[in-house]
Amino acid sequence: MSPSVSGPPIRRIKSKNILSRPDHSDPLSLVLQPPVNETPNEKQARLQQERQAKQRSDEIDRFLKQQDDSASHELPSAVSGSAEATGNKKGRVYKMVLLGQAGAGKTTVLKQMRLLYDPQAHERERQGWARIVLLNLISSVRVLLQTLSLYHDQRLERKSGEMSRLEGNALRTGEDADEATRMELAREVGPKNEINTSSMPWTAHIPKFVQLEQALRSELGAFGEDVHLPGHSDTANTRMASQANSSDIRYKSGDKSPLLLKPGWQARLFTYARRSFSSAQATRDGARREEGVSSDDHSDESVELLRAVQAEVLALWTDDVSCRALRKRGLFLDGQSDAATSYFLDSYSRIVESAYEPTDNDILHSRVRTVGVTEDVFRVDRSLIYRIYDVGGSRSQRAAWAPFLDDIESIVFLAPLSAFDQPLVEDSSTNRLADTFTLFNQIVANPLLRHASMILFLNKIDLLEKKLRQGVRLQKYWPEYVGDNDFEAVWRWFRAKFRDALRRAEDEARLDQGQRRRLYVHTTVATSTVQIRAILMSVKDSILRENLRVTGLVG
Numbered sequence: 423m424s425p426s427v428s429g430p431p432i433r434r435i436k437s438k439n440i441l442s443r444p445d446h447s448d449p450l451s452l453v454l455q456p457p458v459n460e461t462p463n464e465k466q467a468r469l470q471q472e473r474q475a476k477q478r479s480d481e482i483d484r485f486l487k488q489q490d491d492s493a494s495h496e497l498p499s500a501v502s503g504s505a506e507a508t509g510n511k512k513g514r515v516y517k518m519v520l521l522g523q524a525g526a527g528k529t530t531v532l533k534q535m536r537l538l539y540d541p542q543a544h545e546r547e548r549q550g551w552a553r554i555v556l557l558n559l560i561s562s563v564r565v566l567l568q569t570l571s572l573y574h575d576q577r578l579e580r581k582s583g584e585m586s587r588l589e590g591n592a593l594r595t596g597e598d599a600d601e602a603t604r605m606e607l608a609r610e611v612g613p614k615n616e617i618n619t620s621s622m623p624w625t626a627h628i629p630k631f632v633q634l635e636q637a638l639r640s641e642l643g644a645f646g647e648d649v650h651l652p653g654h655s656d657t658a659n660t661r662m663a664s665q666a667n668s669s670d671i672r673y674k675s676g677d678k679s680p681l682l683l684k685p686g687w688q689a690r691l692f693t694y695a696r697r698s699f700s701s702a703q704a705t706r707d708g709a710r711r712e713e714g715v716s717s718d719d720h721s722d723e724s725v726e727l728l729r730a731v732q733a734e735v736l737a738l739w740t741d742d743v744s745c746r747a748l749r750k751r752g753l754f755l756d757g758q759s760d761a762a763t764s765y766f767l768d769s770y771s772r773i774v775e776s777a778y779e780p781t782d783n784d785i786l787h788s789r790v791r792t793v794g795v796t797e798d799v800f801r802v803d804r805s806l807i808y809r810i811y812d813v814g815g816s817r818s819q820r821a822a823w824a825p826f827l828d829d830i831e832s833i834v835f836l837a838p839l840s841a842f843d844q845p846l847v848e849d850s851s852t853n854r855l856a857d858t859f860t861l862f863n864q865i866v867a868n869p870l871l872r873h874a875s876m877i878l879f880l881n882k883i884d885l886l887e888k889k890l891r892q893g894v895r896l897q898k899y900w901p902e903y904v905g906d907n908d909f910e911a912v913w914r915w916f917r918a919k920f921r922d923a924l925r926r927a928e929d930e931a932r933l934d935q936g937q938r939r940r941l942y943v944h945t946t947v948a949t950s951t952v953q954i955r956a957i958l959m960s961v962k963d964s965i966l967r968e969n970l971r972v973t974g975l976v977g
């Protein structure tokens with residue numbers, strides 16, 4: 423588990439203290455801490471950067487204080503870290519929040535917004551993603567090897583049971599078991615019914631991958647995401663589930679001091695992560711020089727290992743019979759982050775090249791879990807500016823949402839439809855999509871959020887379509903579903919369920935017609951730039967339309 427997930431619930435830290443007062447129990451603070459052995463030049467550069475970040479943050483606070491609810495505003499040029507992105511022109515500032523469970527695709531939508539509305543910032547951060555992509559590839563290979571190994575173990579155990587049964591039968595009846603079958607089973611199972619793994623030499627790489635992944639994760643801090651193996655229980659998950667549950671979201675206004683990362687946090691994270699990598703390297707180099715060992719760092723080591731086993735792993739991924747069987751059974755489809763597993767394994771050769779530079783797609787597919795709440799500001803056009811919050815979606819993170827919701831004008835809720843057959847990572851007894859519905863119900867029923875327009879993204883429909891095509895039946899997980907197991911029928915059924923939930927909440931609140939909200943629904947693939955661009959245009963239209971409706975200019 424990532425350290426923040428298994429650690430204590432979100433602590434209330436004033437955002438301004440994040441950089442100046444490191445807290446050793448908080449993984450984000452650890453990530454943002456200056457390295458112990460920084461040089462005077464590095465220190466000077468760091469202090470300068472922190473001053474600029476603080477200046478930007480203070481400017482935003484001042485700007486927020488000045489603004490009233492809906493008038494036109496002058497936006498400070500420092501906002502979003504890019505004068506080009508927001509300009510100095512006036513514009514209506516529109517407050518939005520991305521909500522949904524962990525892994526729903528919120529940050530992916532935010533990355534798309536960055537690509538569209540602030541491409542310069544996106545470009546500046548491109549190189550910073552390289553290590554995160556590397557971590558995603560390392561964990562994808564680790565998941566592949568461990569899953570295959572688990573699959574083979576189970577298969578051989580089954581065969582070993584079969585062989586004992588055949589031999590038992592032969593003894594009882596005095597007849598010899600079918601010799602050919604017995605020989606084949608004995609060959610696979612090995613002597614004395616022990617599992618024979620000599621035909622799987624790649625299992626020897628697993629410990630090294632586990633170790634490197636852990637090292638990279640601890641260098642990256644809280645932002646790395648664990649990949650969960652099918653059938654693996656996780657005590658940290660269980661612990662977290664008992665610490666917090668979905669009813670923990672308390673909507674009250676006031677204190678906005680939970681962990682808030684202000685605009686530009688991505689660049690700061692990458693700078694600090696890079697520095698912590700290099701300081702760790704310097705320490706290791708010193709130790710290694712004394713031991714006469716050549717210098718190295720975890721990312722170089724990771725690339726070396728990936729190159730060494732590349733042919734072997736790719737042969738498994740593309741050709742191996744059992745791997746094909748696993749893919750067919752949907753095991754690499756979308757187990758929280760194994761959607762990315764396929765993507766990174768398919769991109770393996772490109773990522774380990776020496777001239778590798780992360781592509782937009784690599785960035786969009788990289789899993790970086792959100793810690794606390796992040797804030798970004800985008801100029802959408804001459805008259806409209808989005809101030810947008812992205813939140814950490816796991817149950818333990820939801821308590822941090824409350825202070826950001828009371829004056830929100832629009833909620834973009836992400837529902838990962840492909841998760842209909844998956845357990846929630848935080849609580850394996852809950853279906854992921856059922857958790858999404860619980861969350862949606864809480865949000866639409868809350869009186870404090872009634873003024874916010876509701877935009878629903880039925881997300882991950884590419885994975886939903888694949889799953890249904892491969893024969894995973896919705897009815898098995900959602901027994902009340904009686905329709906065909908085809909994509910069109912399924913997403914329409916889910917859309918109706920969300921609409922019903924909103925209608926029911928408004929009926930219960932006895933709202934009159936004028937107070938009722940329209941639910942703007944889009945089916946989305948958050949990783950598809952072309953599709954999300956078109957949808958963001960449509961979202962902008964609905965925001966403008968909703969705005970006119972609220973101001974009474976249209977009915």
Ligand SMILES: Nc1nc2c(ncn2[C@@H]2O[C@H](COP(=O)(O)OP(=O)(O)OP(=O)(O)O)[C@@H](O)[C@H]2O)c(=O)[nH]1
Pocket residue numbers: 522523524525526527528529530531758759761762786787788789790791792793813814815816881882883884885946947948949
């Ligand atoms: N195939 C596919 N992958 C998606 C889609 N949307 C998101 N993903 C992937 O799903 C993973 C999780 O997405 P995130 O955007 O990080 O999820 P999140 O809602 O921000 O999660 P938290 O930060 O933990 O709350 C990433 O690897 C994304 O690339 C989609 O529509 N299709």
Ligand SMILES: [Mg+2]
Pocket residue numbers: 528529530790791792812813814815
């Ligand atoms: Mg996120």
